[in-house]
Amino acid sequence: MDLQTRTENNAIVITISGRLDTVTAPEYEKKILELIEGGNNRFVVDFEQLDFISSAGLRVLLLMAKLLKEKNGQVRLVNVKGNVYSVFEMSGFTTLFKMENSIAAALATLI
Amino acid sequence: MIRIEHLSKKFGDLVVLKDITTEITKGEVVSIIGPSGTGKSTLLRCLNLLEQPSGGNIYIDGVDILDKKTDAASIRQKMNMVFQSFNLFSHLSVIENLILAPVKLKGMNKQDAQTKALELLRLVGLAEKANNYPDELSGGQQQRVAIARCLAMEPEIILFDEPTSALDPTMVREVLSVIRRLAKEGMTMAIVTHEMDFARDVSNRVLYMDEGIIYEEGSPEQIFDDPQKEKTRTFIQRIRCYTCRISSPDYDLYAMNAEIEAFCEKQILSKKSQHNLLLLVEELLQLYRPYLKTMALDITIAYSEKTERLELICESAGQKGNPLDSQDLSDDLGLMIIRNLTESISYQWLNGKNRLQLLIKTNLT
Ligand SMILES: Nc1ncnc2c1ncn2[C@@H]1O[C@H](COP(=O)(O)OP(=O)(O)OP(=O)(O)O)[C@@H](O)[C@H]1O
Ligand SMILES: [Mg+2]
Numbered sequence: 001m002d003l004q005t006r007t008e009n010n011a012i013v014i015t016i017s018g019r020l021d022t023v024t025a026p027e028y029e030k031k032i033l034e035l036i037e038g039g040n041n042r043f044v045v046d047f048e049q050l051d052f053i054s055s056a057g058l059r060v061l062l063l064m065a066k067l068l069k070e071k072n073g074q075v076r077l078v079n080v081k082g083n084v085y086s087v088f089e090m091s092g093f094t095t096l097f098k099m100e101n102s103i104a105a106a107l108a109t110l111i
Numbered sequence: 112m113i114r115i116e117h118l119s120k121k122f123g124d125l126v127v128l129k130d131i132t133t134e135i136t137k138g139e140v141v142s143i144i145g146p147s148g149t150g151k152s153t154l155l156r157c158l159n160l161l162e163q164p165s166g167g168n169i170y171i172d173g174v175d176i177l178d179k180k181t182d183a184a185s186i187r188q189k190m191n192m193v194f195q196s197f198n199l200f201s202h203l204s205v206i207e208n209l210i211l212a213p214v215k216l217k218g219m220n221k222q223d224a225q226t227k228a229l230e231l232l233r234l235v236g237l238a239e240k241a242n243n244y245p246d247e248l249s250g251g252q253q254q255r256v257a258i259a260r261c262l263a264m265e266p267e268i269i270l271f272d273e274p275t276s277a278l279d280p281t282m283v284r285e286v287l288s289v290i291r292r293l294a295k296e297g298m299t300m301a302i303v304t305h306e307m308d309f310a311r312d313v314s315n316r317v318l319y320m321d322e323g324i325i326y327e328e329g330s331p332e333q334i335f336d337d338p339q340k341e342k343t344r345t346f347i348q349r350i351r352c353y354t355c356r357i358s359s360p361d362y363d364l365y366a367m368n369a370e371i372e373a374f375c376e377k378q379i380l381s382k383k384s385q386h387n388l389l390l391l392v393e394e395l396l397q398l399y400r401p402y403l404k405t406m407a408l409d410i411t412i413a414y415s416e417k418t419e420r421l422e423l424i425c426e427s428a429g430q431k432g433n434p435l436d437s438q439d440l441s442d443d444l445g446l447m448i449i450r451n452l453t454e455s456i457s458y459q460w461l462n463g464k465n466r467l468q469l470l471i472k473t474n475l476t
Contacts (some may be wrong), residue, residue, distance in 0.1 A: 022393060059442070076339070
């Protein structure tokens with residue numbers, strides 16, 4: 001897994017590539033916690049390059065959503081497709097998260 | 112054409128062949144399969160008189176080849192052998208390799224032997240390499256030359272001992288296709304091989320060797336799809352399955368993934384099925400994780416080409432109980448994924464083991 005962040009329109013855009021699984025989820029979780037504790041509360045996570053997600057990855061997304069809710073924050077997911085989208089469907093995540101087709105579209109929906 | 116009666120072979124105290132009786136008729140292609148060390152090579156070497164059998168009889172067209180009066184060289188001409196390691200003469204060019212024996216042993220004139228050799232090289236697709244030396248050829252090409260050299264002696268039957276097992280996977284196909292062509296042309300052949308798909312579609316009959324005997328024999332369908340005896344069944348299953356044992360919570364997920372991917376590629380499963388299998392295994396391992404400190408988990412993945420069923424079996428000793436019913440799960444995300452990936456799930460307590468059997472959906476879009 002590779003994770004990159006940048007700031008755009010007062011939001012953190014996270015680009016995640018490779019696999020979000022049992023092995024890599026802890027690393028992702030750590031990074032997210034740091035960002036949220038650092039005071040960031042507007043996120044766009046881009047899945048364009050993500051090939052694989054398992055429940056371990058889903059759990060971190062849930063945790064992220066929960067923490068942000070407590071802080072009146074928001075998160076949008078972008079480019080959820082292919083195998084990753086199938087896993088979202090299996091676990092009912094398609095209705096839990098707001099998803100957009102592009103980073104620009106996602107940023108536009110963040111208030 | 113060849114009749115083998117009560118053939119036995121001992122090396123000192125080691126009984127390798129106990130009692131082999133079978134017959135190979137003209138035009139038949141017989142594959143010989145079985146675990147390592149069960150005497151498959153020894154059987155071929157006895158037929159070819161590279162080993163002296165300890166007992167029994169071998170007849171070729173009614174002639175007893177173990178009779179002292181029978182000339183071994185002439186037997187080897189009738190029944191030529193192709194080895195795993197090509198055994199070409201490295202100091203001779205390809206064409207010289209092909210004409211040596213016909214000229215020396217059969218007294219063929221050089222011109223005729225040369226014409227014939229070129230014809231055979233064309234047959235195996237290597238006419239343009241006639242003047243190259245063996246070490247200038249790839250493994251697959253060398254083995255095709257070895258087959259052509261064998262054919263140059265105009266044998267009545269060819270014995271192959273694992274003709275592709277010394278080759279890179281990329282070269283296996285070219286050698287097998289030459290053997291397939293010979294089969295189509297009616298060549299009589301006995302082939303020891305680990306290439307099961309090849310054995311299935313090239314042979315008329317399959318011999319499964321174990322315990323020093325022909326343990327079970329039958330048509331490829333009988334042996335591969337419906338073996339009757341326990342050991343045959345285990346052998347066939349093992350080669351059609353992926354199995355692994357996980358005995359620590361610190362298992363190497365990625366090493367396992369790589370092995371499962373290799374299995375999927377071998378079974379020609381779709382990318383989607385491969386993804387689903389990897390996901391299923393990861394989710395199951397997560398559920399089993401708390402137990403892995405104290406007991407081992409055996410995972411078996413089996414794919415049946417015929418029924419297109421993909422099955423996964425988890426077996427674990429320890430306390431009786433279905434891990435999917437555990438009350439200690441923090442959420443049911445893993446379970447939801449597992450249920451979505453499978454057609455059916457059954458749990459059994461069998462022979463002191465927890466056995467979880469999952470039938471995987473293969474028509475997921
Ligand atoms: N010349 C020999 N002297 C002593 N033992 C031998 C000799 N040749 C073979 N053996 C033994 O005979 C047994 C059968 O060997 P063989 O090579 O025929 O098995 P195989 O079925 O061809 O196995 P593999 O699939 O590994 O090629 C083995 O235990 C081997 O060690
Ligand atoms: Mg052998």
